[in-house]
Amino acid sequence: MRPSELIRTSGMAIAALAAAYVFLELDKPAKRKNAGLYNNGSTCYINAVLQSLAASPSFLLYVKSVAALGTSELAVLLLQLLQELNSKSRNLRTLSAAGVIRSLEAKGEWRHQGQEDAHEFLLALVNCLHDASLKPGAKKGLGGLGAGPVHPEVSEIFNGALGATSICTSCKKSSGLRLESFLTLSLIMPTAGFRAISLEDCLQHHSGVELIEGYHCEKCEKENIKETTAARRVMLSRLPSVLSIHFLRLSDLTYKNQAHVYFREILDLRPYCTDMASLSGTSHSHKVDPGSLWDCTYRLCSVIEHIGSGAGGHFVTYRRESDEVNSMWVLTSDSDIQFVDFKKVQTCQPYIMFYEKLSSSIKSS
Secondary structure, eight states: OOHHHHHHHHHHHHHHHHHHHHHHHHHSOOOOBOOEEOOOSSOHHHHHHHHHHHTOHHHHHHHHHHHHTTOOHHHHHHHHHHHHHHOOBSSOOEEOOHHHHHHHHHTTSOOOOSSOOHHHHHHHHHHHHHHHTBOTTOOOSGGGTTSOBSSHHHHHSSOEEEEEEEEETTTOOBOOOEEEEESSEEEOOOOOTTSOEEHHHHHHHHTSEEEEEEEOOHHHHTTTOOOEEEEEEEEEEEOOSEEEEEEOOBOSSSOBOOOOEEOOSEEEOGGGBSOGGGOOSSTTOOOOOTTOSGGGEEEEEEEEEEEEETTEEEEEEEEESSSSTTOOEEEEETTEEEEEOHHHHTTSOEEEEEEEEHHHHHHHO
16 A cells, blocks of 8 residues: 555544544533522522522422412422422523522511521521411411421421430439420531541530539439439430531631531431430331331431631532432532532531431432
8 A cells, every 4th residue: 555545544544533533422411410590699598508408309399298288489489499400401501599589588587688697598498388388277487397287297307306314313313305396406516636527426416415513303302402413415306307407617707617527428317316216207107116227327418518707608509419329419609510529528518418318218219
């Protein structure tokens, strides 16, 4: 073969390979992205909460149940927005939460006045949805969580209970288990010296034994002992379908605890529970097998991070792209969406975390 023919043949081969490569790249499905949200004037805290809730299949079913009642415009608008946030597209889209904000403000539950707190907005939103699920005449507000909702699972998706027990150190008499409901579990970050703090450290600190001075024990008072010391412990007594964990980072307008908290995708709550047989997912719950890991195991759905100081900053969300086992994680910052791996998620400073019970996740899929 002549040199000119060799060059011509080689060129044709290279061109053919290049064409095949381009064809294959065009034919390869591109990564589809979740939608972002416009910042309508310091609304990053709202966007962060909405993106986080959209990552929970159980919460989506919750909002769908409330919307189906036909009594809440907020639930209808919220459901539409959350579904659009989860709708995948090759083109990056940006949505607006203005309708949800207006509807919430119309209920008198929230008034957007610039930079606010994501945790407070979450409470206002869930409280308003809860009120929409109640039967006529039932007590409204978070205190009415047991006041007869139309669908028990609607009010109980975030609603858990803490069980407090006090034992007199003198006579060993127990006060019995006293239950107190919670919507979000607020945790203090304990000082660990030079050791890194983990989520398990925070949970252990929350459920640790605390000595109470000046305790009035009924049994000891009969023996003319007016005050004694009691060992008090608060543990989880009823687990919600979606566990919302709130870290107490902001103590005032200037100070913010910047400590890093290490966390995993899977969370086992058995060490922090009172009686396994008392755990429930709904008001019509089944008894839980004390050896069962299923009802106490949670998987991370999303993390809200606050970037900045106590005086101000920016809220972003790390969330699952889908409910698949090997789903991707995305970082959402208003309209900006970036794919990240879970190692990147673990580098953030969590402010609010949403863990979903594995058994609830399977039922909702």
